[in-house]
Amino acid sequence: MAKKPIGPVRRDFAPWESGNAKPFIEFRNVTKRFGDFTAVDNLSLTIYEREFFALLGGSGCGKTTMMRMLGGFEEPSAGEIFLDGQNLAGVPPYRRPANMMFQSYALFPHMNVEKNIAFGLRQDKLPKGEIEARVQQMLKLVKLEEFARRKPHQLSGGQRQRVALARSIAKKPKVLLLDEPLGALDRKLREETQFELMDLQTELGMTFLIVTHDQEEAMTVADRIAVMDKGRIIQVATPAEIYETPNSRFVADFIGSINLIEAKVAAKNEAATRLKAPNLDREIAVSQPTEAGVGDTVWFAIRPEKVRLGFDAPQNGAANAAEAEIWDIGYLGDVSIFHARVAEDLILKSTVANITRTVERPISWDDKVWLSWDEDAGVILTR
Amino acid sequence: MRKGPSWFNLTSLVFGFAFLYLPIVLLVIYSFNESRLVTVWAGFSTKWYGEMLRNQQLLDAAWVTARVAFTSATIATVLGTIAALVLVRSGRFLGRTLFSGMIYAPLVMPEVILGLSLLLLFVAVDQARGFWTVMIAHTTFSMCYVAVVVQSRLAGFDRSVEEAAMDLGCPPFKTFFAITLPIILPGVIAGWMLAFTLSLDDLVIASFTTGPGATTLPMKIYSQVRLGVTPEINAVCTVLVGVVTLGVIAASLVTKQQEARRQRDIRRAEAQG
Ligand SMILES: Nc1ncnc2c1ncn2[C@@H]1O[C@H](COP(=O)(O)OP(=O)(O)OP(=O)(O)O)[C@@H](O)[C@H]1O
Ligand SMILES: [Mg+2]
Numbered sequence: 001m002a003k004k005p006i007g008p009v010r011r012d013f014a015p016w017e018s019g020n021a022k023p024f025i026e027f028r029n030v031t032k033r034f035g036d037f038t039a040v041d042n043l044s045l046t047i048y049e050r051e052f053f054a055l056l057g058g059s060g061c062g063k064t065t066m067m068r069m070l071g072g073f074e075e076p077s078a079g080e081i082f083l084d085g086q087n088l089a090g091v092p093p094y095r096r097p098a099n100m101m102f103q104s105y106a107l108f109p110h111m112n113v114e115k116n117i118a119f120g121l122r123q124d125k126l127p128k129g130e131i132e133a134r135v136q137q138m139l140k141l142v143k144l145e146e147f148a149r150r151k152p153h154q155l156s157g158g159q160r161q162r163v164a165l166a167r168s169i170a171k172k173p174k175v176l177l178l179d180e181p182l183g184a185l186d187r188k189l190r191e192e193t194q195f196e197l198m199d200l201q202t203e204l205g206m207t208f209l210i211v212t213h214d215q216e217e218a219m220t221v222a223d224r225i226a227v228m229d230k231g232r233i234i235q236v237a238t239p240a241e242i243y244e245t246p247n248s249r250f251v252a253d254f255i256g257s258i259n260l261i262e263a264k265v266a267a268k269n270e271a272a273t274r275l276k277a278p279n280l281d282r283e284i285a286v287s288q289p290t291e292a293g294v295g296d297t298v299w300f301a302i303r304p305e306k307v308r309l310g311f312d313a314p315q316n317g318a319a320n321a322a323e324a325e326i327w328d329i330g331y332l333g334d335v336s337i338f339h340a341r342v343a344e345d346l347i348l349k350s351t352v353a354n355i356t357r358t359v360e361r362p363i364s365w366d367d368k369v370w371l372s373w374d375e376d377a378g379v380i381l382t383r
Numbered sequence: 384m385r386k387g388p389s390w391f392n393l394t395s396l397v398f399g400f401a402f403l404y405l406p407i408v409l410l411v412i413y414s415f416n417e418s419r420l421v422t423v424w425a426g427f428s429t430k431w432y433g434e435m436l437r438n439q440q441l442l443d444a445a446w447v448t449a450r451v452a453f454t455s456a457t458i459a460t461v462l463g464t465i466a467a468l469v470l471v472r473s474g475r476f477l478g479r480t481l482f483s484g485m486i487y488a489p490l491v492m493p494e495v496i497l498g499l500s501l502l503l504l505f506v507a508v509d510q511a512r513g514f515w516t517v518m519i520a521h522t523t524f525s526m527c528y529v530a531v532v533v534q535s536r537l538a539g540f541d542r543s544v545e546e547a548a549m550d551l552g553c554p555p556f557k558t559f560f561a562i563t564l565p566i567i568l569p570g571v572i573a574g575w576m577l578a579f580t581l582s583l584d585d586l587v588i589a590s591f592t593t594g595p596g597a598t599t600l601p602m603k604i605y606s607q608v609r610l611g612v613t614p615e616i617n618a619v620c621t622v623l624v625g626v627v628t629l630g631v632i633a634a635s636l637v638t639k640q641q642e643a644r645r646q647r648d649i650r651r652a653e654a655q656g
């Protein structure tokens with residue numbers, strides 16, 4: 001069976017699939033302990049040249065620690081990190097071809113914006129004219145031309161963040177480490193900057209490693225995403241794969257919104273599986289094999305936008321349907337989220353795009369509705 | 384309810400300030416006395432200031448003091464800053480508590496003991512006493528004050544700023560001079576000024592460690608007073624008071640202005656959003 005592509009294909013770039021592409025950044029069984037506390041736990045990861053790689057995970061899961069090890073500010077307690085084939089052990093930060101944008105910005109308080117941005121270039125002893133040109137280019141990029149002479153304490157939080165971004169990009173390093181680069185920006189500026197970062201990365205051929213709390217941001221900018229939890233990587237995949245085929249409940253729950261139904265495997269063959277959930281009358285048909293045995297407990301995960309909602313029972317004989325009662329409604333403008341109660345202890349979410357401005361028969365609280373979904377709409381998770 | 388300070392508070396305030404400043408005010412007034420007798424007022428005159436400038440011994444002592452204060456303050460600032468950096472930065476090492484306790488010890492140690500022990504040391508190593516021994520002694524004890532002042536400035540220091548500098552290709556040594564020092568400079572300057580004044584008015588330790596040809600101004604004043612207070616001495620002291628007061632006022636004006644400017648900048652940045 002030919003593998004169907006998952007999600008839109010943004011650009012023709014997938015060295016991780018070729019199998020023989022040379023890794024650019026490589027974490028090999030890296031562990032970092034602070035006292036008894038393990039911040040990064042036996043983590044292995046490969047990032048390829050020119051890749052835009054995002055680290056996603058909850059607060060305190062070790063994202064900054066990973067970046068700091070790559071930047072040279074922490075030494076791994078165990079394991080090795082390679083950059084472009086070179087073992088980084090013992091290489092001091094000022095000799096690493098990576099520049100980092102710090103989560104705390106770390107601007108030089110006694111230098112104005114211009115001098116902050118020029119600092120790295122001056123270390124390379126570039127000619128004066130070139131430094132000035134590059135600084136102007138950076139100021140333009142982050143839209144801070146008028147603020148060139150301001151000191152950091154004379155800037156707002158978002159402006160400071162942009163200075164930090166400009167300073168880290170100014171040297172056009174081989175690897176750029178961005179620790180929450182856009183968190184303090186308003187939505188509009190953030191979206192603009194995201195696309196500018198992507199353009200910049202393609203233009204300069206740099207490798208970007210970005211940390212973010214904002215999953216939408218990660219999905220927008222990244223070629224691949226690593227989802228982390230408690231110092232471990234749970235899944236590494238493209239945004240679409242992460243979203244459509246999460247490998248665990250943690251990832252499914254972490255990225256976007258999801259319905260999780262606990263069920264037991266009722267029957268299975270090489271191409272399809274049937275699940276029986278205690279709180280659903282009908283069995284769930286899934287066109288996906290599973291390695292779980294018959295009788296094992298698994299979780300059926302389905303995204304709310306793949307759950308259809310209607311007043312009438314589905315006629316095409318779709319196997320997957322359930323009668324429910326509207327419990328709650330959230331109107332978000334572009335979509336509405338319906339919480340439909342299928343059983344005493346099972347509420348399923350369904351998002352419906354608001355395609356028209358008015359509807360003939362609005363769905364309201366306590367309405368009896370039918371939920372249905374296709375056999376390939378959800379995935380089976382075993383952990 | 385009554386506004387303003389109560390009768391009791393007012394009295395204590397008046398008495399307190401009188402206690403502090405009356406002697407100094409008297410000293411200043413009598414430095415302009417016409418009479419040679421300190422206690423008898425015989426009209427206004429500035430002749431003692433002229434006398435003072437003609438007194439070569441006094442001027443020599445002032446010159447020694449200035450040199451000692453300047454060199455010892457400078458060396459103490461360098462050493463004290465390094466000590467503060469080590470204490471704040473080096474994390475935990477064996478004997479850290481002992482070391483940081485020991486840096487505070489000279490602050491509370493009686494000066495007599497400090498002076499005596501330094502004297503014994505200089506005698507033991509057979510060091511001829513003079514300018515250098517006074518200078519070393521002053522460096523020793525003012526260094527601790529510098530360390531304490533700089534330490535407080537370093538406590539709130541964000542180390543990621545240094546990391547950022549190194550990340551951008553700046554080696555550690557250069558980072559110190561390009562980033563760390565400029566940021567902690569106010570503390571370093573304050574430490575230097577403190578060390579300078581401490582050395583300026585030290586009598587006890589200097590008396591113990593000095594030798595021929597290295598009489599400091601406080602020592603000179605003290606020995607002259609033992610022969611009787613002259614209005615000349617009053618004049619010298621008035622000049623000293625004047626210098627110190629001017630220094631303090633200048634320093635506080637500068638800091639106030641800086642703070643005001645900072646506040647204004649912050650407000651402006653916030654207003655612009
Ligand atoms: N120097 C340190 N000493 C002790 N513990 C540390 C140190 N640095 C980090 N940690 C701990 O390691 C864990 C991971 O920290 P890290 O800064 O990498 O988190 P993070 O994923 O970047 O979180 P956030 O999203 O909030 O920035 C945290 O629990 C933190 O308390
Ligand atoms: Mg972090």
